[in-house]
Amino acid sequence: MTTIDAYVSELGRAVHGPARVRRSMLREVHDGLVDAVEAYEESGLDPDTAQARAVADFGSVAELAELYQAELTARRGRVTALYVAIVFPAMMLGWDLLWRAGMTWGPPPGPEQVERVRSLATLVDIVTVAATGAALALFGLTFLRSAPPRVLTALAGVTAAVGALGTGGLSVWMNVAWMDVVSMTVVGDPATATADSTPGPAMLAYSVSGALLLATLGVAAGALRTAISGDPARSRRGRPRSAPADATGYR
Amino acid sequence: MKPDAVRGHLDGLILAVLESGPLHGYAIIEALQARSGGALDLPTGTVYPALRRLERAALVSGAWSTVGGRQRRTYTLTRAGRHALARQRAEWAEFSSVVDAVLRPRTIPEAAS
Numbered sequence: 598m599t600t601i602d603a604y605v606s607e608l609g610r611a612v613h614g615p616a617r618v619r620r621s622m623l624r625e626v627h628d629g630l631v632d633a634v635e636a637y638e639e640s641g642l643d644p645d646t647a648q649a650r651a652v653a654d655f656g657s658v659a660e661l662a663e664l665y666q667a668e669l670t671a672r673r674g675r676v677t678a679l680y681v682a683i684v685f686p687a688m689m690l691g692w693d694l695l696w697r698a699g700m701t702w703g704p705p706p707g708p709e710q711v712e713r714v715r716s717l718a719t720l721v722d723i724v725t726v727a728a729t730g731a732a733l734a735l736f737g738l739t740f741l742r743s744a745p746p747r748v749l750t751a752l753a754g755v756t757a758a759v760g761a762l763g764t765g766g767l768s769v770w771m772n773v774a775w776m777d778v779v780s781m782t783v784v785g786d787p788a789t790a791t792a793d794s795t796p797g798p799a800m801l802a803y804s805v806s807g808a809l810l811l812a813t814l815g816v817a818a819g820a821l822r823t824a825i826s827g828d829p830a831r832s833r834r835g836r837p838r839s840a841p842a843d844a845t846g847y848r
Numbered sequence: 849m850k851p852d853a854v855r856g857h858l859d860g861l862i863l864a865v866l867e868s869g870p871l872h873g874y875a876i877i878e879a880l881q882a883r884s885g886g887a888l889d890l891p892t893g894t895v896y897p898a899l900r901r902l903e904r905a906a907l908v909s910g911a912w913s914t915v916g917g918r919q920r921r922t923y924t925l926t927r928a929g930r931h932a933l934a935r936q937r938a939e940w941a942e943f944s945s946v947v948d949a950v951l952r953p954r955t956i957p958e959a960a961s
Contacts, residue, residue, distance in 0.1 A: 618900075621912075625873055625921045626896055632874035633892065656891025664897040671904055742859065742905045 600648040601630045604655070611662035614669025614823055615676055622665060630655060667746045670823050674750030675739040677820040681732035681757050684809055688764070689725045695802055710774055717771040721764050728760030747824045754820030761813040768806070854890045858898050859907075860936040861888075863929055866908060872920040873899065899923055907932050 605627045612619065630651050637647035655661075735753045738744045854861070865871065865879040876899070877892045902908045907929035913922050925933070 621921070622896065622900065626893070628918070628920055629873045629877070629892070629896065633877075636874075636878075654891070655893040660891065661893045661897070664894060668897050668900040668904065671901075675904070740905050742901055 600645075600652055601627065601634065604630065604652045604658070607658045608662065608665065611658050612665045612669055613826065614666070614673050618672045619669055622669070626655075670750050671739055671744075671746035673820055673823040674746060674753045675736060677750065677753035677757055677816055678732040678736035678739065680816050681753070681760060681813070682729050682736060684813060685725045685729045685732075685760055685764070688806055688809060689722060691802065692806070695799070713774045714771050717767055717774065721767045721771070724760060724763040724767065728756050728763070731756045732760075750820050751824035754817045754824060757813050757817035757820065761810045761817065765807075765810045854888055855894075857940075858890070858894065859902055860933065860940070862895065862898055862902060863907060863925060863933040863936065866923060866925040866929070867933060870922045870924040872915060872922045876923070902929070 605623055608626060609619070609623050612622075630648075633651035633654060634644070634647045637650050638644060642650065732753065735749055735756065738749055739746075861880060862876060865876055865883065871879060873896055877895050880888050880895070899908065899910065903910045903923070905928075906926055908923045909926055910921050910923045912919055914920070915922065
């Protein structure tokens, strides 16, 4: 393993974030070091000295990891915010279409339940719109160089988690409130099912929504993990604090 | 020049270097050193995250392409990047003229009246 390879893998171990961006960054660092080595070799240095010189010019991993981590954390926040801003409105739209087509529900069991389900459905919409709005705002903020990446990413993770738990929880409640009809549409008992309660789309919609909400919780966990473990004090893993405190604060 | 003094201005310096055309990371480092007459002394490793930060802010766009038979990530100044550079120039001109006016030794006593 060359000095350069060793350096790049050390940097790789010190940072984490979205795999594609991380790979691209490390590859770019590797290429840049190869360029620097070639330049030193052309000026007459032997390969070993050229590599040592290029790595020394580059700066120590302890000093740089924080800067690379800040960008990876910001990317994680942007991806998370974008995910929420797409998935939540899409789910709302999907359910809206199903409801309008009258495909998920059978005949209303009674005016009382209809009222309860309707207000719960409104609450789901409110949570969805709030999560989407927050996500769009956070997405916009990731374009500001001065915005603190860890805060943005933590907030994006919280938005995703609250959105998923909120809409998921309210939906379960809503289904309990209309239990008879739901069990009918899900089971699709031909003896009781009516013409407008097709079990197929309802089952599909439940599975897709459940899967999306679980995926959202996964995305939220990833964002929160990056935001928390992106803590510079941790990513340096006990190495002496050689980077200046404001190293992430370029504007 | 000390790395700390350069740090807050690195983004602007990179934008300035990219003004004349797209460059890849190492060429940007070389251009920074050449244009500063070798006086810029900062860890070259700080340039890459700065490029990613500028890219995140949509001031430059980065893309992998083949240059000189090798895959390299090349950065191009965007329209927003040009505006940011112009703004940074104006701010710097104002800042430096103010600091210069205050720091300049008062050699002519009459001027102080």
